[in-house]
Amino acid sequence: MANNRVLQWAVMARTWWIYDANLQCPFRSSERIITYLKGKHKPIYHPFADIGDHVVVFNTRHVAMRGNFWRTFKHFNHTRYAGGFSQASAWRVHEMDPTRIMEKACYQRLSGLPMKKTLMARLHLYPDEEIPQEILENVSGQIRQVQVVPKKLEDYTEEEIQNFPRLFEWPENYDVESYQRENQQEPDQHTTKKWRLD
Amino acid sequence: MVFLTRHLLYRRFYQPHHDRSWKKEMQNRLTWHFYGRRRNCYALQKDAIRRSLRFATVVRSSRRRHVNYIFSDRIAAGCAQHGVQYSSFMRSLYENNIAIDKKVLSSLAVYEPRTFQSLCEFVKKQHTEKVYAGLAASVEPTPSGIVTREMVDKVYKS
Amino acid sequence: MAASLVRTCVLTTRRTLQFLRPISFALQESHDSKRSYHRRQKGFLREMYKKRIDIGPDKPRRRSEWINWNYDCEIFSFGQRLGENFDEGSLRQAFVHRSYVEQEKEKRAELGIDLESVPLELDDNSDLANSGDKLMKDYLKVYLRNIYPYMFEECISSVCDHLMMDETLSHIASHLGCEDLILCQDFPVQPSVLSVTFKAVVGALEQAQGKERAEAFVRDFVLPQLIGKDLNEMWPLHNPMGLLVALLSLTGRGQPEPRLLWKSGSNTMMSLYWVGIYSNKQLISKAPGETVLIAEEMAAREAVKKVMRTEDNRPPLVLGTVAERLELDRDRVNASAEDIVRRHYEQSSGQSDSITSS
Numbered sequence: 001m002a003n004n005r006v007l008q009w010a011v012m013a014r015t016w017w018i019y020d021a022n023l024q025c026p027f028r029s030s031e032r033i034i035t036y037l038k039g040k041h042k043p044i045y046h047p048f049a050d051i052g053d054h055v056v057v058f059n060t061r062h063v064a065m066r067g068n069f070w071r072t073f074k075h076f077n078h079t080r081y082a083g084g085f086s087q088a089s090a091w092r093v094h095e096m097d098p099t100r101i102m103e104k105a106c107y108q109r110l111s112g113l114p115m116k117k118t119l120m121a122r123l124h125l126y127p128d129e130e131i132p133q134e135i136l137e138n139v140s141g142q143i144r145q146v147q148v149v150p151k152k153l154e155d156y157t158e159e160e161i162q163n164f165p166r167l168f169e170w171p172e173n174y175d176v177e178s179y180q181r182e183n184q185q186e187p188d189q190h191t192t193k194k195w196r197l198d
Numbered sequence: 199m200v201f202l203t204r205h206l207l208y209r210r211f212y213q214p215h216h217d218r219s220w221k222k223e224m225q226n227r228l229t230w231h232f233y234g235r236r237r238n239c240y241a242l243q244k245d246a247i248r249r250s251l252r253f254a255t256v257v258r259s260s261r262r263r264h265v266n267y268i269f270s271d272r273i274a275a276g277c278a279q280h281g282v283q284y285s286s287f288m289r290s291l292y293e294n295n296i297a298i299d300k301k302v303l304s305s306l307a308v309y310e311p312r313t314f315q316s317l318c319e320f321v322k323k324q325h326t327e328k329v330y331a332g333l334a335a336s337v338e339p340t341p342s343g344i345v346t347r348e349m350v351d352k353v354y355k356s
Numbered sequence: 357m358a359a360s361l362v363r364t365c366v367l368t369t370r371r372t373l374q375f376l377r378p379i380s381f382a383l384q385e386s387h388d389s390k391r392s393y394h395r396r397q398k399g400f401l402r403e404m405y406k407k408r409i410d411i412g413p414d415k416p417r418r419r420s421e422w423i424n425w426n427y428d429c430e431i432f433s434f435g436q437r438l439g440e441n442f443d444e445g446s447l448r449q450a451f452v453h454r455s456y457v458e459q460e461k462e463k464r465a466e467l468g469i470d471l472e473s474v475p476l477e478l479d480d481n482s483d484l485a486n487s488g489d490k491l492m493k494d495y496l497k498v499y500l501r502n503i504y505p506y507m508f509e510e511c512i513s514s515v516c517d518h519l520m521m522d523e524t525l526s527h528i529a530s531h532l533g534c535e536d537l538i539l540c541q542d543f544p545v546q547p548s549v550l551s552v553t554f555k556a557v558v559g560a561l562e563q564a565q566g567k568e569r570a571e572a573f574v575r576d577f578v579l580p581q582l583i584g585k586d587l588n589e590m591w592p593l594h595n596p597m598g599l600l601v602a603l604l605s606l607t608g609r610g611q612p613e614p615r616l617l618w619k620s621g622s623n624t625m626m627s628l629y630w631v632g633i634y635s636n637k638q639l640i641s642k643a644p645g646e647t648v649l650i651a652e653e654m655a656a657r658e659a660v661k662k663v664m665r666t667e668d669n670r671p672p673l674v675l676g677t678v679a680e681r682l683e684l685d686r687d688r689v690n691a692s693a694e695d696i697v698r699r700h701y702e703q704s705s706g707q708s709d710s711i712t713s714s
Contacts, residue, residue: 002589002654003586003588003589003654003657003668004586006643006645006650006651006654007644009644009645009646010630010644011622011627012618013621013627013628013644014621014624014626014628015620015621016620016621020461040271040275041275041278041279042275042278042316043272043273043276043307043308043311044272044276044308045268045271045275045302047268047271054621070614106619107447118392130299134623135623137622137623138620138621138622138623138624140618140619140620170646171377178428220398284458312669
């Protein structure tokens with residue numbers, strides 16, 4: 001039964017996928033990533049069967065949240081003692097641990113599953129492009145990004161910026177610079193003591 | 199005091215003491231798969247059985263729904279491997295009078311991937327034919343980027 | 357007051373009332389009392405259960421030891437069930453095993469009966485079994501050669517051996533109901549005895565209705581055992597790559613080149629490799645495996661399967677009414693793997709000789 005054995009092995013073997021989180025929404029990305037963690041992309045899927053794959057996510061430091069979410073999205077914690085509640089803005093959490101936002105987004109999407117901790121153990125998060133070689137050798141597939149990586153203003157050359165069509169030209173004596181406000185740091189009113197960086 | 203039947207009369211003198219060992223056996227039959235002391239202790243078994251039977255009543259109806267969800271997930275996974283959406287796949291099979299139910303489709307996706315692939319190819323072909331018959335047919339003769347009212351009407355009617 | 361009066365009345369006349377009640381009522385009450393076991397029965401039932409376990413399971417007995425057994429009738433209906441007209445004498449002989457004849461002789465010797473004056477007119481089934489064995493082997497090979505024309509001779513003989521094994525034939529014989537009819541010393545009947553009997557039944561059918569009918573019998577009952585089984589696994593092929601090299605070189609195609617197609621989790625315990633075998637830059641076959649070597653070997657096996665046209669998606673066996681119209685070429689002989697390998701080595705050594713001499 002050697003033939004059946006290897007066929008079964010091929011069905012049950014865990015594939016390793018890679019995902020580039022550069023300028024991707026962590027919430028929509030996590031939705032796509034947990035599909036692979038749970039094995040929902042396989043026709044043999046069953047919620048109680050442990051057939052999920054491994055996912056390697058890199059560039060988690062460069063995830064992008066839409067709108068005002070870096071300030072308004074909160075991560076909560078409760079120690080289960082009286083007064084043990086604490087919360088922190090997303091940017092604060094990201095400052096402390098650049099993989100935390102992605103990890104938490106995936107973990108919350110897996111809520112309700114008895115196997116969520118097992119599945120989370122198969123999620124490998126790296127803040128930057130450096131991935132250990134032994135991990136990278138396992139990888140054999142790529143997960144499609146959820147959104148197109150936008151081009152930043154710095155990536156355009158000076159020539160392209162100059163040649164970009166304009167509706168009107170500022171008058172030569174028009175003062176643009178003095179109207180720009182200084183980048184004031186946001187007062188972090190909603191981060192409680194536990195999360196404060198001193 | 200009037201006793202209407204002999205049994206009611208006898209009940210006054212003789213009340214049979216029911217043997218609990220039979221009940222114990224029945225409970226053991228219902229709790230063999232429980233964990234901990236709820237499995238073997240008579241007093242703890244009682245509540246556990248009541249709870250499990252209550253769950254069983256609920257699950258009896260919801261089980262079919264959950265099994266159906268698993269079928270859908272499996273078919274969707276099989277479709278995704280061939281670049282077809284689950285909803286369009288099922289719709290196309292329905293429109294073309296291919297009467298295969300979700301249970302059989304899901305087992306085809308698992309055990310007969312080639313058969314499932316051919317179904318997906320069929321669905322894709324149907325889709326392209328439809329596109330050419332509808333929108334693409336009206337767009338073709340005109341230069342790109344121009345939408346006329348006639349074209350809209352034609353698509354709307356088709 | 358009235359209640360106590362009634363009570364005393366009833367208590368005094370209790371026995372009288374019991375006599376007075378109708379029989380049907382008594383029956384009904386006894387039926388009602390069986391709705392559950394009484395407490396006092398607990399100990400009794402437990403004791404019975406223990407005793408049952410102590411005694412152990414019932415001794416297996418021959419069907420003939422039970423009631424309603426008529427051997428003549430059963431012999432007749434055996435043929436009728438299968439839709440065959442057996443010669444009764446030969447069918448009876450087919451169910452007589454050698455051990456039974458010897459047992460009968462011993463019995464007579466014990467009783468002091470002289471075998472020469474009162475001969476034991478009982479023949480065993482070894483002759484019938486031999487003729488049946490020959491017919492079955494011949495037919496199975498002819499059938500397989502015609503159905504799988506590209507299958508190697510070695511594979512055909514190992515498939516045939518698998519079908520002629522005691523396990524396979526005893527399985528068929530016991531499901532045809534031969535177990536009750538066999539006359540032999542041992543009980544329960546051994547698989548070897550069952551398989552000999554099955555062969556003898558085929559031999560008896562050949563005697564009664566001719567070769568064609570017996571072959572149809574083999575086709576209907578023996579060949580379906582192949583359904584759902586992997587024919588290639590029955591052939592112990594130790595060096596598939598060597599055979600593949602010989603095959604490709606003799607057919608004038610390029611040497612097989614194994615290439616890694618895909619791998620995943622190579623640093624983990626659950627590593628998976630897919631290896632494909634190319635010849636003349638064309639993919640012949642591919643297979644998965646836990647390691648590269650296993651995957652390569654499985655790919656070579658897959659290639660041999662493709663040569664023999666016995667892949668997993670091969671058409672089903674031709675059986676039933678369709679098989680009656682098959683025109684089997686009896687003299688057909690398939691290619692032999694051993695022969696192919698030998699020819700390849702002769703050729704290559706001849707070439708190397710010519711190279712060295714020049």
